[in-house]
Amino acid sequence: MSLDSEILYMPCPCGSGSKFKFCCWKKYRDRIDDSMTRARVVQAVRCENSGVYAPRPNREAQELSDEAREMLIEDHDTEKAMELLRKAAELDPEDASIWNNAAICEWEAGHAEAAAEWQRQGIEKANSYRNTFGFASMAIYLHALGRDDEAAGWLERALEDRLPLSRDVVVRVCFALALYRRHRDILDYAADSCLDDDSRVAFFKAVALANLGRTAEAAEVLRDADEFALIHPVGRYLECIGDGCTPRSVRSGEWPYFTLSMFPPARWLDEDLREGRNPFDRPSGTIVDAIEVLAAESFRTPAELLKLIQGREDAGMEELRKGLERLAKEDADPALPPGVTEARDEARRLFIHPIPKWKLELEYDGESEPEDEAERLLDGFVLPYNDRHCQLFSEDGDLPHELALLVVPQEERPELGMCPDVELVPRERIWDALSDALVDFFENCNDDKSLCEVRCDPMFGGPILTIRNGNRTESFMIAVPERNKWG
Ligand SMILES: [Zn+2]
Incomplete structure (x- = not known):
């Protein structure tokens, strides 16, 4: 078996202070394989060490608990799950996970009071291992009940655990910290846990970094995170963090930590x-x-x-x-340039300001030159749009820009693999290059009306201009290829 040397030479997950390779690795090597991420290895070692993986003496309780968990996750049937968990807790009151799950059930069902009560009882009755998950959950439930003084005490107890057992525990603690906007503590706790390459932990870490103004680092954290695609809606939102978008938040300039599905x-x-x-x-x-x-x-x-x-x-x-x-x-819409109408871009953009699409009907007076039309379109339509919505040049330094032109004949859908003409242009020449391409377009117009549309793709960076005239449709895309980190 070969393991990543970063994992072999990390501090041992058991907290001994030695390197993993010279401490617990030998004991656990059979259960570790090289496809595992650091977070998974750390979790495996800590859970084995603490005995939480050992089967519970009461098998019936365990089965009921597993069934309840499934019912909660698959069917969202909190009532049936609670029924099973009540029985399980009676059979094996020393299994902390049963109480934790019962509390989650009540919480999901909207009963914060009952959640806190189940959680409190669980912490009292089942204390075979340190229930950091339960401590953090207490903080969450009590905060919802407006009992912040008590919540603070539980959160401090959770933070004392510097060797959290699992990724779930770290996520729970980060969640509680996020309620109090404790960005720095989230970073510290996630890093100390050695479980921070888990995608859900990475999410909290990235939002904390973004909230401290360190957006480039936030983007990097997410890029390196394990299983990133699994939390897709969150992933979609975070693609924007490093991309110059501004958060849509009631707290000015702050990135929200919670989504509807997780809150x-x-x-x-x-x-x-x-x-x-x-x-x-x-x-x-x-x-x-x-x-x-x-x-x-x-x-x-x-x-x-x-x-x-x-x-x-x-x-x-x-x-x-x-x-x-x-x-x-x-x-509220700011004033638009003359003749321009605004429509919402169809793509749903979570957490960032929805980016509008501008439309303009261009009519030729029969006298103007293609150069004049190109200038009119550029100055009155594309540039104002870029300034307001794309921020194309705000942070791209001297990176080469790309002008791509896609010509789609009328009545035809763009075929998969249809290739645009791509021209690489130095940054200061990009608008001139677009202007030249537009002059070409207007020279070949055969209708006295054009419908123009401009929109922005934040993944892409720049404006996408589409013009339809008679049976010609051309799309002009401007991008900074080196900026597209996700493609
Ligand atoms: Zn060790």
Whole structure:
């Protein structure tokens, strides 16, 4: 068996201070193979060491617990899962995972109070190993109940564990820290855990880095993360972190840590609003975060959310109100150049400002030269769009730019593999090159009307201009090839 030397020579996961190769490796080598990431190896060693992998004495309880877990994950049936977990906890009250799962069940179902109670009992009754997951969960549930003083104590207990057993534990602790916007602590805890190449841990680490202004490092963390594709919606959002996009957040300039799928309070809020219930009938410790999620993912408009918190004076409401007002203002359309209409780009863009698409109908007066038409289109349409939405030149230094031209004959869909003409152009010549290409286009026009459309792809960097005239359709794409790190 060959193992990555980074793994062999890392500090031993057991915390002895020796290198892994000279400490626990020999004991665990049979259970480790070279396809495992660092996080998986660390988790395997720590869990074996602590005995959590050992089968529980009560098999029936274990089976019930496994079944409940499946029911929760596959069917989202929290009631049935709770039924099974209640039985399991009676049979084997010393199995901490049963209590932890029961608490999660109640939490998922929107019962923060019950979640905290199950979790508290579990920590008391099952203490065969250090239940850091449970401590962090207590902090999360108590925060939702508005009991932040108690939550702080539990979070400190969780942070004392510098050898967390699994990736789930680190994710749970990061989640609790994220509720308090403790960016630096997230970075420290993730790095110390040696479990930070797990994709979910990497996600928290990257958001923390971005929130500290270290966006290039954030992008790098995500690129190196294991199983990145598994958390696709999060992955899509984070592709934008290193790409000059600005976060859409009620907290000015801050990247949100939570998504609807990972943050039950946002789902409860959304359901309450849909069913016509008052969300403030619930404990509202997480309502600011929940509102942030709905606003960031554009599930609800800022105006609608402002109405919801009208007259509320709970903690954090004043700041939230200001954030939502700012978002509402940003959503309002700024003045467009003459003749230009705006439409939403079809692609859904989570967490970043949705990028509009501009349309312009260009009519020739019968006298103008192709050069004049090209200039009109460039100065009145493409450049203002680029300035407002693409920020093409903001951080690309002297990297070569690429002008690609795709010609699609009318009534034909672009075929797979249809190849654009690509020209590499130095940065300062890019608009001249586009202008030349546009002159060519207008020289070959056979209709006195053109429909022009410009949009931006943040993965791509620059504007994509499409012009349709008679039976000609041409797309001009400007990009910085070296910037496309994900392609
Ligand atoms: Zn060791």
